[in-house]
Amino acid sequence: MKLDHIGIAVRSLEQALKFYRDTLALACTGIEEVPAEKVRVAMLVLGGTRIELLEPTGADSPIARFLEKRGEGIHHISLQVAGLDAHLRRLEAAGVRIIAGKGEYGAGGHRYAFLHPSSCGGVLVELVEADPSTPSRRAGLRSG
Ligand code: CO
Numbered sequence: 001m002k003l004d005h006i007g008i009a010v011r012s013l014e015q016a017l018k019f020y021r022d023t024l025a026l027a028c029t030g031i032e033e034v035p036a037e038k039v040r041v042a043m044l045v046l047g048g049t050r051i052e053l054l055e056p057t058g059a060d061s062p063i064a065r066f067l068e069k070r071g072e073g074i075h076h077i078s079l080q081v082a083g084l085d086a087h088l089r090r091l092e093a094a095g096v097r098i099i100a101g102k103g104e105y106g107a108g109g110h111r112y113a114f115l116h117p118s119s120c121g122g123v124l125v126e127l128v129e130a131d132p133s134t135p136s137r138r139a140g141l142r143s144g
Helices: 013-023 062-070 084-093
Strands: 002-009 028-034 039-046 049-056 073-081 098-105 111-115 125-129
Touching: 002 062, 002 125, 013 028, 013 039, 013 049, 049 062, 062 073, 084 098, 084 111, 084 125
Parallel strands: 002 049, 073 125
Antiparallel strands: 002 073, 028 039, 039 049, 098 111, 111 125
């Protein structure tokens, strides 16, 4: 298991990119829309990991609700795992609450799931599958 990315909720990608891309000078590998999560996503390379900026695309987006309650800030951490299904089975058996994307395909065709913060010390944890055994449904994109 390793850190895949840190997800940060922002009101405006353009505004946030002024800091992360232009001022910090992190490379932005692309901006994608992920309709399933109602977000626009910018990925920035940070050493062996990445920063994922998340902007809501509608008022009913989970990110819009997060911004309303907590304001901008760290939204989730994402851990890369091999064999997502086995991990989910083990976590479910241990009583961990799995709240979204139970092994669904996110952007990039990578499968993911979210674990409820109440099971993770107050942190929303995303699991993404390292090497999908099934072909990418949306090749070219990479997020989660
Ligand atoms: Co993420």
